[in-house]
Amino acid sequence: MVYRKYAPVTLARSALVLAAPAARRRDPHPLPDHERNPALAELFRRYAPYVATIASKLLGRDDGELDDLVQDVFIEAHRGLGQLRDAHAAKGWLARITVRRATRWLRRARRRSFFSLDAVADEAALQAALQAALIDATDTPEQRAHVVSTYQWLDRLPVHDRVVWVLRHIEGETLDAISELCACSKSTVQRRMRAAENALRDLRRKEEAR
Numbered sequence: 001m002v003y004r005k006y007a008p009v010t011l012a013r014s015a016l017v018l019a020a021p022a023a024r025r026r027d028p029h030p031l032p033d034h035e036r037n038p039a040l041a042e043l044f045r046r047y048a049p050y051v052a053t054i055a056s057k058l059l060g061r062d063d064g065e066l067d068d069l070v071q072d073v074f075i076e077a078h079r080g081l082g083q084l085r086d087a088h089a090a091k092g093w094l095a096r097i098t099v100r101r102a103t104r105w106l107r108r109a110r111r112r113s114f115f116s117l118d119a120v121a122d123e124a125a126l127q128a129a130l131q132a133a134l135i136d137a138t139d140t141p142e143q144r145a146h147v148v149s150t151y152q153w154l155d156r157l158p159v160h161d162r163v164v165w166v167l168r169h170i171e172g173e174t175l176d177a178i179s180e181l182c183a184c185s186k187s188t189v190q191r192r193m194r195a196a197e198n199a200l201r202d203l204r205r206k207e208e209a210r
Contacts, residue, residue: 040078051098057170058102060151073097099181106159153203164189165196
């Protein structure tokens with residue numbers, strides 16, 4: 001499950017280095033360690049499991065891609081740390097960054113899959129990552145199959161509709177909270193929710209009709 005890598009986090013190492021190995025960093029600037037940036041290290045210690053959990057549900061995976069996304073969230077948080085005036089707002093602030101980053105990742109993944117020449121290998125990797133992220137050892141075979149099929153259907157939805165549906169039905173957020181997380185109006189959230197639910201209903205009917 002997603003908590004395995006991110007809790008508890010020791011402050012004896014760089015707050016951001018924990019998110020991904022140096023060889024995979026895309027940011028050209030050195031990452032701050034906890035001695036020079038204790039506020040960032042504390043954010044990571046407290047909220048890395050929370051960020052990873054939201055991201056895994058949005059992406060439907062728990063693998064190196066998730067690690068990269070967690071890294072990106074805290075790099076962005078580092079850059080904007082000076083704008084955070086209220087420590088009590090940190091969790092919501094990080095959640096908004098996570099949703100924004102996950103939405104971008106899903107868009108890129110959609111483009112990559114469209115042009116992929118190795119779709120079978122990609123599908124196998126996705127299935128493994130999905131099961132690591134969202135399937136518990138105590139789940140029944142029927143529950144596991146339901147999770148896998150749901151995310152296969154979600155992969156066919158427009159990204160914004162998918163994000164709203166996951167935040168509502170898997171993460172359990174309110175419509176008002178989703179509006180804030182997605183930086184859109186409540187009416188837009190409701191429209192995207194209806195579109196997602198209608199699409200999933202149609203996909204389920206087609207699957208049952210086979």
